[in-house]
Amino acid sequence: MKTRLPRPSALAVALMATLWAQTAGAHLLKGEASGFLTGFLHPIFGMDHVLAMVAVGLWGAQLGAPAIWVLPVAFPLVMATGGVLGFLGVPIPGVEYGIAASAIMLGAAVAFELRPPIVVAGLLVGFFAVFHGHAHGTELPPGQSALLYSMGFVIATGCLHALGIGIGTVHRWSWGQKLLLASGTLVAAGGVFFLWKAVA
């Protein structure tokens, strides 16, 4: 026999459980969560980074295998190399321009459905990834946990690529192809905006 809890009792239980809840303290070691979160949030809260990284996923999905996984694999690795250059204080001229240009170029690649050889696509993505990595490396807040910051930063980047790939799967439908073209145009327009901000 199925019995249902009377609504007032259920509410009372839920209220009491909520009010009485204790601190879980799960997984936290002092200072560590902030390192991971700072790294994880860094790419996500920079719209210029978000546009380019999502565009990598969109373009990969448009191109299909093997680009669908080669591009998202190449980007974090080369971006990490740029990050190392940033950590070490090696200057790269025009980093902000490079980031804005990455959104323009990758957005245009999606909008025009460009299909270069995989090596060319990988080189293009890798070239722009250096600028993104360098910006992250130089903007690192002092005192953060290096290991957790790095992991959060890379995982967030991968999640943004995955988001782009997820959206890009609509490519199989004709309306989806049009949606991707519109998305690419939007990304490129965003890149123009950030380029204008960098110049101004």
Added chain:
Amino acid sequence: MSTVVSARARAVVALGVSLACRPADAHLNATGMGPIYDGLMHFLTSPEDLVPALAVALLAGLRGAAYGRRAIFTLPGAWLLGILCGLSVAAANTAMLGAGIWFLVLGGLVLTDAKLSLGAMTALAALVGLVHGYFNGTGMGLSAQSVVAALGLSAAVFVLVVLAAALVVTLRAYWARIAVRVAGSWIAASGLLMLGWSVRAS
């Protein structure tokens, strides 16, 4: 004979359990849960140890069941041996540089789905276990409790490797194996960043 508990009784029990609950203190090292859990928690809350062990498990899983079976005994065994060797050494050494290199090498092997021989896989698992275990051991100090903590830590390594390797061995879909290799690229990229960081810090 089945008995039906009334809704009111269930509500009273739920309320009692809710009111009587204590802080979870999950995963904290200050729980005082005993040395075996301290060892277990140390591993589970130390990404510099956890991720390389996970990478070995992923690599072994990608190569197949025989490799997985070899890794699940070699890695925890070597880890335990490494801890026991390190216990008598007083100085702690948890260099970021070393962790970065392990991340880079193991992540790179997973990324490329490296076709290692069974012997090479075994040697790699043993090396990872010995090195990480040794550095864990140097931070523990020689005592009876440390030996028990070492058992807890090795048990945690065993469980992680069993679960992760078994999961990957069962993956047949193309995209699923690619996802594992992408995880390898993330590990390698994190290692690269850590290397840069350690060079800057030194």
